[in-house]
Amino acid sequence: MCAHCxxxxxxxxxxxxxTANRLQxxxxxxxxxxxxxxxxxxxxxxRFHPINRVTVYRILDLLVRHRVLERIxxxxxxxxxxxxxxxxxxxxxxxxxxxxxxxxxxxxxxxSIDADNLHKTFAGEVDRIEVLVEGICRNCLKQRSNx
Amino acid sequence: MCAHCxxxxxxxxxxxxxTANRLQxxxxxxxxxxxxxxxxxxxxxxRFHPINRVTVYRILDLLVRHRVLERIxxxxxxxxxxxxxxxxxxxxxxxxxxxxxxxxxxxxxxxSIDADNLHKTFAGEVDRIEVLVEGICRNCLKQRSNx
DNA sequence: GATGATTATGCAATATAGTTGCATCAATGA
DNA sequence: TCATTGATGCAACTATATTGCATAATCATC
Ligand SMILES: [Mn+2]
Ligand SMILES: [Mn+2]
Ligand SMILES: [Zn+2]
Ligand SMILES: [Zn+2]
Numbered sequence: 433m434c435a436h437c438x439x440x441x442x443x444x445x446x447x448x449x450x451t452a453n454r455l456q457x458x459x460x461x462x463x464x465x466x467x468x469x470x471x472x473x474x475x476x477x478x479r480f481h482p483i484n485r486v487t488v489y490r491i492l493d494l495l496v497r498h499r500v501l502e503r504i505x506x507x508x509x510x511x512x513x514x515x516x517x518x519x520x521x522x523x524x525x526x527x528x529x530x531x532x533x534x535x536x537x538x539x540x541x542x543x544s545i546d547a548d549n550l551h552k553t554f555a556g557e558v559d560r561i562e563v564l565v566e567g568i569c570r571n572c573l574k575q576r577s578n579x
Numbered sequence: 580m581c582a583h584c585x586x587x588x589x590x591x592x593x594x595x596x597x598t599a600n601r602l603q604x605x606x607x608x609x610x611x612x613x614x615x616x617x618x619x620x621x622x623x624x625x626r627f628h629p630i631n632r633v634t635v636y637r638i639l640d641l642l643v644r645h646r647v648l649e650r651i652x653x654x655x656x657x658x659x660x661x662x663x664x665x666x667x668x669x670x671x672x673x674x675x676x677x678x679x680x681x682x683x684x685x686x687x688x689x690x691s692i693d694a695d696n697l698h699k700t701f702a703g704e705v706d707r708i709e710v711l712v713e714g715i716c717r718n719c720l721k722q723r724s725n726x
Numbered sequence: 727g728a729t730g731a732t733t734a735t736g737c738a739a740t741a742t743a744g745t746t747g748c749a750t751c752a753a754t755g756a
Numbered sequence: 757t758c759a760t761t762g763a764t765g766c767a768a769c770t771a772t773a774t775t776g777c778a779t780a781a782t783c784a785t786c
Contacts, residue, residue, distance in 0.1 A: 505652035
């Protein structure tokens with residue numbers, strides 16, 4: 433668990449009941465250094481407490497809607513989930529390995545984006561800008577060079 | 580069809596046989612002003628020529644591997660496909676409406692990205708940087724205000 | 727042009743990820 | 757206690773994509 437995050441508090445401030453299941457989901461995601469899929473969250477919680485797969489999906493949706501979590505597109509088929517940016521967690525890009533599928537959080541200052549033009553000219557409402565870096569991860573590069 | 584693109588040529592240069600089906604897929608995507616899903620490509624081609632759904636998926640994969648097309652994450656479940664950046668098509672971000680799911684190409688200069696830090700510090704190989712802008716599109720904003 | 731090898735396509739079955747409907751359980755308040 | 761509401765479970769279902777294998781088309785060699 434991140435030193436700055438009281439998950440119970442996060443949920444209450446977002447206006448959702450801090451049920452045991454919701455706290456579990458949030459703690460599993462908050463305690464991991466990379467975003468997780470619904471299946472991974474389900475499996476992790478399931479090792480200690482019984483929970484239904486559908487409940488996990490519903491909680492993930494709920495927490496994304498309330499901006500406690502963010503849904504991260506991963507290049508692959510399954511969405512990944514991480515803590516939404518807040519006072520203590522700066523928004524940051526994610527890397528996705530096109531060989532092994534690994535998803536990794538990148539440093540917030542590894543990229544800088546200037547979106548002034550977008551905000552001036554785009555006719556819709558912009559809620560979020562997601563950056564996905566695609567390539568080959570370190571591990572896969574190593575393995576590849578061993579051939 | 581884009582004035583600058585000879586699809587037959589694009590395929591040959593990429594080293595893939597320019598079969599009728601491949602040309603169809605490429606022409607449908609190249610002729611549209613926003614990226615399309617596999618299902619949309621299939622339906623569009625299917626109005627005039629018989630083609631199998633699986634063939635469409637295989638061609639999309641092949642052309643993405645050969646960098647003729649790019650796969651665009653859409654926030655939703657289905658991947659979208661557009662022409663890969665080349666001499667005549669600058670890379671550009673995409674907008675995805677979280678209400679209606681519409682995917683729209685944004686102007687290449689609506690965002691500028693500085694990735695120097697990433698290239699200096701990231702241990703893997705970076706092939707592509709995808710930017711996905713999420714929000715509410717103009718149409719959905721209008722509809723919403725009509726209530 | 728016939729022959730065999732290779733590549734592209736079709737079709738059915740299957741897999742994966744996410745969603746829906748409805749029943750039940752738990753918490754809250756009158 | 758009872759009624760109301762929100763949270764969860766479970767089974768069925770949907771949407772999207774992939775696999776295995778058969779057939780058709782294309783290509784290379786003679
Ligand atoms: Mn992250
Ligand atoms: Mn585009
Ligand atoms: Zn990898
Ligand atoms: Zn919309």
